[in-house]
Amino acid sequence: MDLDYTATDLAFRDTVRAFLEANLPTDLQQKVRMHRRLERDDYVRWHRICARQGWAAPAWPVEFGGPGWSATERHIWEEECARAGTPPILPFGVNMVAPVIMAFGNAAQKAYYLPRILNCDDWWCQGYSEPGSGSDLASLKTTAERVGEHYIVNGQKTWTTLGQHADMIFCLVRTDGTVRKQEGISFLLIDMKTPGITVRPIIMLDEEHEVNEVFFDNVKVPVENLIGQENKGWTYAKYLLGHERTGIAAVGRSKRELLFLKKIATEQRKAGRPLLQDPVFGAKVASLEIELIALETTVLRVITKADHRPGPEASLLKIRGSEIQQQLTELMLEALGPAGLPFDTDYLEGKREHALTGDDAAAPLAGYYFNFRKTSIYGGSNEIQKNIITQMILGL
Structure with a gap:
């Protein structure tokens, strides 16, 4: 593998550097470089600056609004953003749930959610871990029982990063408790404003409110918010985790x-x-x-x-x-x-x-x-x- 950038790659890097120099607000840059805390509006402001340029989702294909960059171009973008000191584009929407929707969602889900993720109209959070179900994620206990055209969700998620700001949460829920634990899980998209959802802060050692507990008490979720097939959520979860771990x-x-x-x-x-x-x-x-x-x-x-x-x-x-x-x-x-x-x-x-x-x-x-x-x-x-x-x- 040739690790040297081509002339085209170097020209692309110059374009990225020029964009960052012209568009990265100084106050955001200083917060990042000096390790000061970012607020919700800081993340959203930078995301939307990138979205106007068409660069908010570097890994997305052109058909969904992405720039269609090569793997090398994406690497250059990420490296230059880090070098300049930009706030991160939060991964929960762009890099985690969006690839799942692209790969396994239906046409209506793609048409509705992907443009909103691209423009940061929805702030997403992740509903995977539970008390007692973190590393052994497949042992999760949050249930979703289908009643007519809705699922009734009950249970608890924890360590939900920035969930206090979220509009939407993507959740793993148990829809069948009679089968092998990995085979009874489904993948739901849930509006955080739905009645029955409670978000409680977890304050960390550095005294920051970054993570939360999220409780579901008879939360009604439309069946149309199911991604893919019922009880196939473990497949989608593993697909998502591959994207998350690469980014980490x-x-x-x-x-x-x-x-x-x-x-x-x-x-x-x-x-x-x-x-x-x-x-x-x-x-x-x-x-x-x-x-x-x-x-x-x-x-x-x-x-x-x-x-x-x-x-x-x-x-x-x-x-x-x-x-x-x-x-x-x-x-x-x-x-x-x-x-x-x-x-x-x-x-x-x-x-x-x-x-x-x-x-x-x-x-x-x-x-x-x-x-x-x-x-x-x-x-x-x-x-x-x-x-x-x-x-x-x-x-x-």
């Missing part, structure tokens, strides 16, 4: 954060010289950079596969990508030492222009470290990913 690798973001790490390690001193020049600390950074280069190469191999469908290789990307992200936050705190301990929530939320400690770069990093403990768990824990690799790649 987040190579572009890690490359940006590696530069940030090097910057603060250059500013910190040890024995009269920059910490980055310390042999022990410098070796840790170099080793991590090598791992990141290897991960990027593996991502390029996966995304340029002939069928473009994520397979068990997505588990490899999820494991190494999440571990690298965690190692970056660990080295940031190691570089800062005691300066990384203060935690200034008001600064993170934009209530104060500068951190109380006077170090705006250091203020978010303790919370950043705690937040990234989750990456090895969500999207299927890394232990589960290793089991997948064992079974599907090694054949053990």
Whole structure:
């Protein structure tokens, strides 16, 4: 595989850079680069800027409103967005439920939902995990009983990321409890404004309201909101998880954060010289950079596969990508030492222009470290990913 960009690729990269320079709002860029918290309107504003350009859904085919980019062009776009410091295009609509609708939805579902996802008219969240059904997702207990032209949904979902903002949720529900657990699951699209839905916040270690519990109490969902066939939802769930795990690798973001790490390690001193020049600390950074280069190469191999469908290789990307992200936050705190301990929530939320400690770069990093403990768990824990690799790649 030739990893060098062609002249056409380089011209495309220049076009992307020009677009980002002209259209990325400075306030959003600074929030991202300085690790400050993003609000709902920040995500929506950037999504719609990209949508006006036709670039909000890089992996979508032209027939559904996507740009029809090659795998290399998509990689360049993601890398340049990360380098510039854009807010992410949230994956729940564009990269997770949309591919499922494209592959398994009917014509009416495609015609209604896909344009709304493309323009961020609907904010989506994911209803997979439940108390006791996270890594063993197929053991989920939320039920959907068909009564006439509706399903009556009862149960609970948890760790629902940004569900407090959501208009829609895609859910795995149990529609048959008499068969093997994977065979009795269906895939439903549910309006979050439907009576009987309650969203309760879960406040994390960094004091941010990022995840939620969602309760369903006799929630009526039209049968027309069923994706594909009843009791075939496990097939659609696995298809979606392949897309999610590939994205969790987040190579572009890690490359940006590696530069940030090097910057603060250059500013910190040890024995009269920059910490980055310390042999022990410098070796840790170099080793991590090598791992990141290897991960990027593996991502390029996966995304340029002939069928473009994520397979068990997505588990490899999820494991190494999440571990690298965690190692970056660990080295940031190691570089800062005691300066990384203060935690200034008001600064993170934009209530104060500068951190109380006077170090705006250091203020978010303790919370950043705690937040990234989750990456090895969500999207299927890394232990589960290793089991997948064992079974599907090694054949053990």
